[in-house]
Amino acid sequence: xxxxxxxxxxxxxxxxxxxxxxxxxxxxxxxxxxxxxxxxxxxxxxxxxxxxxxxxxxxxxxxxxxxxxxxxxxxxxxxxxxxxxxxxxxxxxxxxxxxxxxxxxxxxxxxxxxxxxxxxxxxxxxxxxxxxxxxxxxxxxxxxxxxxxxxxxxxxxxxxxxxxxxxxxxxxxxxxxxxxxxxxxxxxxxxxxxxxxxxxxxxxxxxxxxxxxxxxxxxxxxxxxxxxxxxxxxxxxxxxxxxxxxxxxxxxxxxxxxxxxxxxxxxxxxxxxxxxxxxxxxxxxxxxxxxx
Amino acid sequence: xxxxxxxxxxxxxxxxxxxxxxxxxxxxxxxxxxxxxxxxxxxxxxxxxxxxxxxxxxxxxxxxxxxxxxxxxxxxxxxxxxxxxxxxxxxxxxxxxxxxxxxxxxxxxxxxxxxxxxxxxxxxxxxxxxxxxxxxxxxxxxxxxxxxxxxxxxxxxxxxxxxxxxxxxxxxxxxxxxxxxxxxxxxxxxxxxxxxxxxxxxxxxxxxxxxxxxxxxxxxxxxxxxxxxxxxxxxxxxxxxxxxxxxxxxxxxxxxxxxxxxxxxxxxxxxxxxxxxxxxxxxxxxxxxxxx
DNA sequence: CAACCTTTGTGCAAATTTGAACATGTCTCG
DNA sequence: CGAGACATGTTCAAATTTGCACAAAGGTTG
Numbered sequence: 001x002x003x004x005x006x007x008x009x010x011x012x013x014x015x016x017x018x019x020x021x022x023x024x025x026x027x028x029x030x031x032x033x034x035x036x037x038x039x040x041x042x043x044x045x046x047x048x049x050x051x052x053x054x055x056x057x058x059x060x061x062x063x064x065x066x067x068x069x070x071x072x073x074x075x076x077x078x079x080x081x082x083x084x085x086x087x088x089x090x091x092x093x094x095x096x097x098x099x100x101x102x103x104x105x106x107x108x109x110x111x112x113x114x115x116x117x118x119x120x121x122x123x124x125x126x127x128x129x130x131x132x133x134x135x136x137x138x139x140x141x142x143x144x145x146x147x148x149x150x151x152x153x154x155x156x157x158x159x160x161x162x163x164x165x166x167x168x169x170x171x172x173x174x175x176x177x178x179x180x181x182x183x184x185x186x187x188x189x190x191x192x193x194x195x196x197x198x199x200x201x202x203x204x205x206x207x208x209x210x211x212x213x214x215x216x217x218x219x220x221x222x223x224x225x226x227x228x229x230x231x232x233x234x235x236x237x238x239x240x241x242x243x244x245x246x247x248x249x250x251x252x253x254x255x256x257x258x259x260x261x262x263x264x265x266x267x268x269x270x271x272x273x274x275x276x277x278x279x280x281x282x283x284x285x286x287x288x289x290x291x292x
Numbered sequence: 293x294x295x296x297x298x299x300x301x302x303x304x305x306x307x308x309x310x311x312x313x314x315x316x317x318x319x320x321x322x323x324x325x326x327x328x329x330x331x332x333x334x335x336x337x338x339x340x341x342x343x344x345x346x347x348x349x350x351x352x353x354x355x356x357x358x359x360x361x362x363x364x365x366x367x368x369x370x371x372x373x374x375x376x377x378x379x380x381x382x383x384x385x386x387x388x389x390x391x392x393x394x395x396x397x398x399x400x401x402x403x404x405x406x407x408x409x410x411x412x413x414x415x416x417x418x419x420x421x422x423x424x425x426x427x428x429x430x431x432x433x434x435x436x437x438x439x440x441x442x443x444x445x446x447x448x449x450x451x452x453x454x455x456x457x458x459x460x461x462x463x464x465x466x467x468x469x470x471x472x473x474x475x476x477x478x479x480x481x482x483x484x485x486x487x488x489x490x491x492x493x494x495x496x497x498x499x500x501x502x503x504x505x506x507x508x509x510x511x512x513x514x515x516x517x518x519x520x521x522x523x524x525x526x527x528x529x530x531x532x533x534x535x536x537x538x539x540x541x542x543x544x545x546x547x548x549x550x551x552x553x554x555x556x557x558x559x560x561x562x563x564x565x566x567x568x569x570x571x572x573x574x575x576x577x578x579x580x581x582x583x584x
Numbered sequence: 585c586a587a588c589c590t591t592t593g594t595g596c597a598a599a600t601t602t603g604a605a606c607a608t609g610t611c612t613c614g
Numbered sequence: 615c616g617a618g619a620c621a622t623g624t625t626c627a628a629a630t631t632t633g634c635a636c637a638a639a640g641g642t643t644g
Contacts (some may be wrong), residue, residue: 310590310592311591311593312590312591312592322592323592344591346591348592443609
């Protein structure tokens, strides 16, 4: 029972009773309809129709096919409606992923988004492994750092995450604040485990602070935060994160050169869907409001 | 949502996750699969799959299609099984038609047929109008007289219906029996309303009996029977029918030249079905047994 | 890390499907 | 009864679909 188009043709013939009528409805030539029926009957080995000068009347097999194909036709129409409608509708799952360190900033935004579009279910994935857009693991990803250049991904700049240098009260009480580059060697800095880190503030760190002064290294920004809070030294933190900890002392305020750009990334196949567009528009609007 | 073949293609891709796999299952080239998907998505205006180097993964729309098409595939397999199975099975309706005058002889045979094939429902149509095979009004027709030459019908000889001349006791008591052709003008005969009747005994009647002697004419054989029984004159009746009326006097016993041939007629589209073949075989076997 | 395998994607030619025209037959209506 | 409308069915050319060859790119494995 392969070749579903022939079933569809037979269905119209059974429904209308004539080859000509079916051909008109299907938008094909009546010769095509005849050939479809002949092929289908030949493959089944059973006559579906009885031919006569006034048209085709369905045999029992033909009537059976009529019932089944009728249901199929209904199913397909509904499916088509759902699929096309889904294009206009913001509903179903919307999977967003980012590195874990951004979750504090993003969760409130996603919650607000969900309240505006109640039919959508937001799934916010953060984890140690990178969720990949190209395998359909997420609709939207928020990536930090250098501009992602994956093919098939459409990426647009969002905002920058401002980074400053912070230390705990305890640290400052013991070591004081550096007054200039000449003091750096007398301080303890928290750096990245990866010596080649491209984060702009770590590039600055490599270029301005002697390696010996970097006495604590972590892979993870969460670990850096914890280290700073524990008084391990001077470390770089997002300004928004730092504000949440009144214990911290701002060693250096955020600089533009330290800012880490954030990117909104979507897969081409999903980028044009209204659901994704709704989220992107929502995020941008939210950031614009925050700026003002 | 026209072109069901593309839905079938998309279904296999969604099910297997790769274009290549779907192409193999479908028995087509993978380029064809890609083109089907592209066409379908283009028409729907929604992406069904997300493309990546390891294959295609279904979007929500694609998964919706998967569910619907899965059900459709099941339905079509079952349909195919039913249709093909029906070919081997003697079940469902079996519509037989004949002129009403043969019903006495045929009903017992059809009843026996139904007992042998309990899953079949026999519908025996007799009526004033001719039920036509070419419009699917019946599977098998029993026709009397000259050989039917309708195209698209397959006709085979069955047996002959023997006709003799009969009259009622009352008639014979009053008029006696004709001793030879010279007596015909002194008798009353029952003839056909149609002066051109091709029934062999009526041809004989026209050629051998003066028109004035034919004093009662009917269109219908049932009416002829009634007329004979009522004493209207000498009329022609089927031998089997006459035997059921002991009041009748056999004026002339059945002659071969008076016999009316009977034909089993089926439409070509139905002739090869096992159901029809079962009935035809049954009828022939029954007649052969009767002969012995 | 390099070779190999699997996957998608794209021109171009072959094969298949489709469409137009015509033949034929039946039914209907005046 | 005869003309017209409408149905199926067949033949041949055109159009579309399909298959093949090849390219490119990510994934896998030794």
